[in-house]
Structure formats: C-alpha cells, structure tokens
Amino acid sequence: MALTPAQLLDELMGPNRNALPNEAKSELHWSDDNVCKRFLCGFCPSQLFTNTRSDLGPCEKIHDENLRQLYKKSKRNGKMQYEEDFLRYLQSIMADVERRIRRGHQRLSLNAKTKENKDISQEDEEKVMEISRDINALIPQVEELGSEGRVDEAQALTEQIDKLKEQRERIQAVVISIIKDPMSNQDKQMEVCETCGAFLIVGDAQSRVDDHLMGKQHMGYAKIKLTIEELLVIFVHHFLFMCMYYW
Ligand SMILES: [Zn+2]
Numbered sequence: 001m002a003l004t005p006a007q008l009l010d011e012l013m014g015p016n017r018n019a020l021p022n023e024a025k026s027e028l029h030w031s032d033d034n035v036c037k038r039f040l041c042g043f044c045p046s047q048l049f050t051n052t053r054s055d056l057g058p059c060e061k062i063h064d065e066n067l068r069q070l071y072k073k074s075k076r077n078g079k080m081q082y083e084e085d086f087l088r089y090l091q092s093i094m095a096d097v098e099r100r101i102r103r104g105h106q107r108l109s110l111n112a113k114t115k116e117n118k119d120i121s122q123e124d125e126e127k128v129m130e131i132s133r134d135i136n137a138l139i140p141q142v143e144e145l146g147s148e149g150r151v152d153e154a155q156a157l158t159e160q161i162d163k164l165k166e167q168r169e170r171i172q173a174v175v176i177s178i179i180k181d182p183m184s185n186q187d188k189q190m191e192v193c194e195t196c197g198a199f200l201i202v203g204d205a206q207s208r209v210d211d212h213l214m215g216k217q218h219m220g221y222a223k224i225k226l227t228i229e230e231l232l233v234i235f236v237h238h239f240l241f242m243c244m245y246y247w
C-alpha cells in the first residue's frame with residue numbers, strides 16, 4: 001500500500017517536521033498510542049519485507065528516531081511490556097516462516113519420490129514403444145486373415161490388438177501425469193534455506209548464494225531470529241537478577 005504524502009514526510013523527517021528549530025516541539029510522547037512501540041524496541045518488522053512475498057503490510061504508526069532515543073533514556077525503558085510484546089510478535093512471524101520451511105522440506109521429499117517415478121516412466125516409455133511395435137506387426141496379419149476369409153481368427157487377433165491398445169493407453173496416462181508435474185522437471189538438487197524458507201540450488205554459484213544472503217527476505221528473517229535470541233537473553237538476565245534481588 002502506498003504511503004500518503006503526510007506519512008511519507010513523517011517517515012523522512014519525523015512527525016515534528018513542521019516545528020521550527022527554536023519552537024517547542026509538539027506534545028508527541030513515545031508512549032502515545034500512535035507511536036510504533038516495535039520501532040522503539042529496535043525496528044518495525046513492517047519495514048523489513050516491503051514488496052516481497054513476505055510483505056507484512058504498512059505500519060500506520062509513527063516511526064521516529066528522536067522518540068526512540070527518548071524512550072531509551074527514559075526510566076521506564078524496559079518496564080512497559082513493549083519488549084515482551086515485540087518478542088511475541090517476532091516469534092509469531094518466525095512461526096510462519098518455520099511452517100514455510102517445513103512445507104518446503106515436504107515438497108522436496110515429494111520431488112525426490114517423483115524423480116524415482118520419472119526413472120520408472122522411462123521404462124514405461126520403452127514399453128509403450130514395444131507394444132506399438134507388436135500392434136503394428138499384428139495389423140497386416142489381421143488384413144491377411146480377413147482377405148483369406150478366416151474371420152474367427154481375424155476377430156481373435158483384433159481383440160488382442162484392442163487389449164494391447166488399452167494397455168498402452170494406461171501406461172501413457174501414468175507417464176503424462178508424471179511429466180505434467182512441474183517439480184519433476186527440476187533436475188537440479190534443491191534445498192530449503194533454514195532461515196527464510198526459500199528454495200536454493202545445491203552447489204549454486206557463489207554470486208547467487210551471496211545475492212540470496214543479502215536479499216531482503218533472508219536478511220529480514222535473520223534479523224528477526226537474532227533479535228529474538230537477544231531479547232530472550234535479556235529476559236533471562238532480568239529474571240535471574242530479580243531472583244537474586246528478592247532472595
Ligand atoms: Zn511500525
């Protein structure tokens with residue numbers, strides 16, 4: 001969704017953009033409802049994945065560096081439940097990507113099975129050709145028997161040809177269903193990125209590996225993962241400190 005001109009200016013210059021340098025700044029406080037608390041805690045995830053398939057949509061709240069600094073210096077820093085909410089939100093984003101990673105693994109194992117089928121399909125194709133050869137050999141015999149007036153024998157051979165044709169159609173139907181599966185035509189070995197869930201080619205060129213690692217989605221999820229770990233360490237330290245304090 002596009003930002004309105006006012007939102008864009010807020011992003012670029014901060015919400016106090018209209019205040020003159022020596023003028024008292026507006027009354028905006030970091031605890032106000034319209035201030036993004038995730039941004040105060042570190043960053044707003046809505047800004048990480050813009051225009052990717054992981055796009056979280058725009059955040060309507062104010063992101064202001066000045067307010068973040070004021071929150072950092074405030075005595076109430078860390079006591080507002082903002083960090084706890086931030087952690088829960090980041091964990092919910094990671095839960096989604098972990099589901100995507102699991103689905104990716106399932107797809108790859110299915111793909112491996114289809115590949116086995118593909119080998120079988122080559123066998124099948126040979127079989128189809130063999131049957132076609134048999135049919136082609138039988139047709140002149142039927143004509144010959146017919147011209148000699150040996151109707152019963154000609155009839156029996158025609159039935160045999162029909163059975164062969166049915167057999168050929170059955171095999172062809174299976175072969176077509178395998179060929180139609182798009183993943184079965186993927187000859188390169190694939191793997192799932194354990195950070196962002198993207199499909200990667202095993203042993204791909206280093207430049208493409210680097211492009212992936214520097215990409216918006218991978219970097220975004222790596223940042224979220226790291227932040228979750230950092231927040232958990234902080235919470236454990238707080239908890240231990242509190243235990244010692246009250247003991
Ligand atoms: Zn935000």
Ligand SMILES: [Zn+2]
Pocket residue numbers: 193194195196197198212217218
């Ligand atoms: Zn990745």
